[in-house]
Amino acid sequence: MKEIIHVAIVEDDEEIRQVLALIIRGTPGYFCKHTFVDAESAVKELPNLYVNVVLMDIELPGINGIEAIKRLKPQLPDTDFIMLTVKHDDKSIFDSLCAGASGYLLKDTPPSDLLRSIEEVYKGGSPMSTNIARKVIFSFHQNPSPSPLSARETEILQLLCEGMNYRSIAEKLFLSSHTVRSHIKNIYKKLHVHSRAEAVKKAINDKLL
Amino acid sequence: MKEIIHVAIVEDDEEIRQVLALIIRGTPGYFCKHTFVDAESAVKELPNLYVNVVLMDIELPGINGIEAIKRLKPQLPDTDFIMLTVKHDDKSIFDSLCAGASGYLLKDTPPSDLLRSIEEVYKGGSPMSTNIARKVIFSFHQNPSPSPLSARETEILQLLCEGMNYRSIAEKLFLSSHTVRSHIKNIYKKLHVHSRAEAVKKAINDKLL
DNA sequence: GGTATTTTACCCCAAATGCGCGATTGATCG
DNA sequence: CGATCAATCGCGCATTTGGGGTAAAATACC
Numbered sequence: 001m002k003e004i005i006h007v008a009i010v011e012d013d014e015e016i017r018q019v020l021a022l023i024i025r026g027t028p029g030y031f032c033k034h035t036f037v038d039a040e041s042a043v044k045e046l047p048n049l050y051v052n053v054v055l056m057d058i059e060l061p062g063i064n065g066i067e068a069i070k071r072l073k074p075q076l077p078d079t080d081f082i083m084l085t086v087k088h089d090d091k092s093i094f095d096s097l098c099a100g101a102s103g104y105l106l107k108d109t110p111p112s113d114l115l116r117s118i119e120e121v122y123k124g125g126s127p128m129s130t131n132i133a134r135k136v137i138f139s140f141h142q143n144p145s146p147s148p149l150s151a152r153e154t155e156i157l158q159l160l161c162e163g164m165n166y167r168s169i170a171e172k173l174f175l176s177s178h179t180v181r182s183h184i185k186n187i188y189k190k191l192h193v194h195s196r197a198e199a200v201k202k203a204i205n206d207k208l209l
Numbered sequence: 210m211k212e213i214i215h216v217a218i219v220e221d222d223e224e225i226r227q228v229l230a231l232i233i234r235g236t237p238g239y240f241c242k243h244t245f246v247d248a249e250s251a252v253k254e255l256p257n258l259y260v261n262v263v264l265m266d267i268e269l270p271g272i273n274g275i276e277a278i279k280r281l282k283p284q285l286p287d288t289d290f291i292m293l294t295v296k297h298d299d300k301s302i303f304d305s306l307c308a309g310a311s312g313y314l315l316k317d318t319p320p321s322d323l324l325r326s327i328e329e330v331y332k333g334g335s336p337m338s339t340n341i342a343r344k345v346i347f348s349f350h351q352n353p354s355p356s357p358l359s360a361r362e363t364e365i366l367q368l369l370c371e372g373m374n375y376r377s378i379a380e381k382l383f384l385s386s387h388t389v390r391s392h393i394k395n396i397y398k399k400l401h402v403h404s405r406a407e408a409v410k411k412a413i414n415d416k417l418l
Numbered sequence: 419g420g421t422a423t424t425t426t427a428c429c430c431c432a433a434a435t436g437c438g439c440g441a442t443t444g445a446t447c448g
Numbered sequence: 449c450g451a452t453c454a455a456t457c458g459c460g461c462a463t464t465t466g467g468g469g470t471a472a473a474a475t476a477c478c
Contacts, residue, residue, distance in 0.1 A: 073350075094349065097346055097349035097350070098349050098350065098351050100350050101346075102343070102346055103346070120339055123339070124339070124340065124343055125339030125340070125342055125343055126339065126342035126343040126345070126346040126347075127342075128342065128346075130329055130332070130333070130334030130335065131333065131334070133334055133335035133336075133337065133342070134311070134333055134334055134335040136335070136345060136346070136349075137306055137310075137311055137312075137335040137337075137345070138335075140303065140306035140307050140345075141282075141306070141307065141309050142307050150423080150424060150425085151424090152424070152425065152426095153424090153425095160406060161406060161410055162406075162407075162410075163402065163403065163404050163406045163407030163410065165404070165463095165464065165465085166464075166465080167464090175425090175426075175427090176426075176427055176428080178426085178427050178428050178429085179425070179426050179427055179428095181427095181428095181465085181466085182425080182426075182427075182428090183424095183425080183426090184465090184466085185466075185467075186424095188466080188467095193372065194372065194466075194467090195372050195374070195405070195434095195465085195466080196404070196405055196406040196409075196465080196466095197369060197370060197371075197372045197405040197406065197408075197409045198371075198372030199406075200405075200406045200409045200410055200413075201370055201371075201372065201409055201413065204410065204413050204414070205413070359453090359454055359455080360454095361454075361455065361456095362454090362455095374433090374434065374435085375434075375435080376434090384455095384456075384457090385456075385457055385458080387456085387457050387458050387459085388455075388456050388457055388458090390435085390436085390437095391455080391456075391457075391458090392454095392455080392456090393435090393436085394436075394437075394438095395454090395455095397436080397437095403436075403437095404435085404436080404464095405435080
């Protein structure tokens with residue numbers, strides 16, 4: 001049996017909103033009772049409604065779609081949000097995903113794909129426009145930025161990141177604490193930092209951990 | 210005009226390899242000259258061949274597919290690797306992506322989808338099985354783990370992560386260094402850490418930055 | 419075989435850090 | 449109105465850290 005998917009739309013452009021609603025309402029298996037012209041009203045009302053999938057624009061008057069998801073998702077963990085926007089800059093994409101969006105489509109997505117995406121997200125998938133998917137995947141690729149550190153130094157940096165002090169590291173590696181200090185001094189030099197805090201930050205952000 | 214996509218296969222199972230090759234060879238626009246039964250031979254020979262897309266199994270005799278990509282990708286930045294595997298655990302997925310894979314398909318992917326995915330990745334997309342996409346997207350969702358820190362403490366933690374010391378922070382925020390110390394002591398208590406290094410690590414890993 | 423680089427080790431010292439203990443002011447809350 | 453908590457400021461002290469050197473082995477590299 002095929003359940004009906006309840007869809008809501010948050011979109012300020014009158015025409016787009018109407019068209020989207022028409023497409024969804026005109027397709028068997030889909031249901032679109034609620035549409036919103038801004039994030040405020042959506043944030044206020046959605047928690048009281050039963051909706052499976054929300055199509056969310058980003059650029060909205062007042063608070064934007066990303067902020068709206070940030071507020072709604074914690075209250076509606078079982079509702080899936082699909083961004084439907086013209087924005088395809090990295091910040092919009094990753095901020096949306098971090099906020100809790102489960103999909104990201106560009107507004108040039110043809111209606112058939114849109115409907116398929118709604119079904120897909122409802123079934124536990126994560127529809128994305130191809131270019132978006134590539135950006136997401138690429139964010140994982142760690143450029144092999146050749147570490148300037150030697151194996152031993154890397155090892156010690158790891159322990160440094162664990163919050164260990166000279167003495168603990170020395171004991172763990174069966175070294176003199178003097179040696180550990182030497183290594184750490186070299187690490188600082190090579191990473192151009194002057195404290196544990198900076199070293200830890202650089203270690204985590206840049207590379208190996 | 211439609212270019213021909215050169216595909217290579219790395220797969221130890223005789224039958225699967227043959228079937229994949231047949232599918233690709235039997236489709237106009239696709240070309241499959243090279244197949245490999247293990248990662249070693251692929252790592253050795255691929256750099257000397259012209260290949261657009263590589264279908265890579267993970268479980269292979271000797272070194273695995275993830276390790277193979279790690280070694281090949283730096284030499285072949287313009288070649289796209291698609292994982293084609295039965296493994297769908299988080300570690301396999303994320304390790305693959307980090308190693309440089311541009312797509313991730315499960316072996317139950319039907320031939321038509323596989324062919325489409327090859328074309329998609331060649332055109333700059335990132336094909337993924339729906340469940341895989343969801344896991345990838347979910348990895349971005351930051352649980353709103355309510356920060357136990359006050360606004361001021363958060364502010365100071367930020368500066369701490371920049372590598373600033375008490376005095377610098379104090380000057381920047383027009384505070385007494387004693388005050389800064391107090392805040393930091395509270396931060397440590399709340400985060401259950403005992404040093405800057407641990408605090409920085411927790412701050413970056415857990416949440417706000 | 420000679421030259422880096424890595425790894426090991428040590429010294430001195432000023433500054434920074436972590437910790438314990440206390441205190442005042444506001445704001446928030448029940 | 450009392451209680452709690454955040455934010456501010458303070459002191460003392462033992463320990464850790466970072467920066468300045470130096471140098472001998474071991475290893476790698478050419």
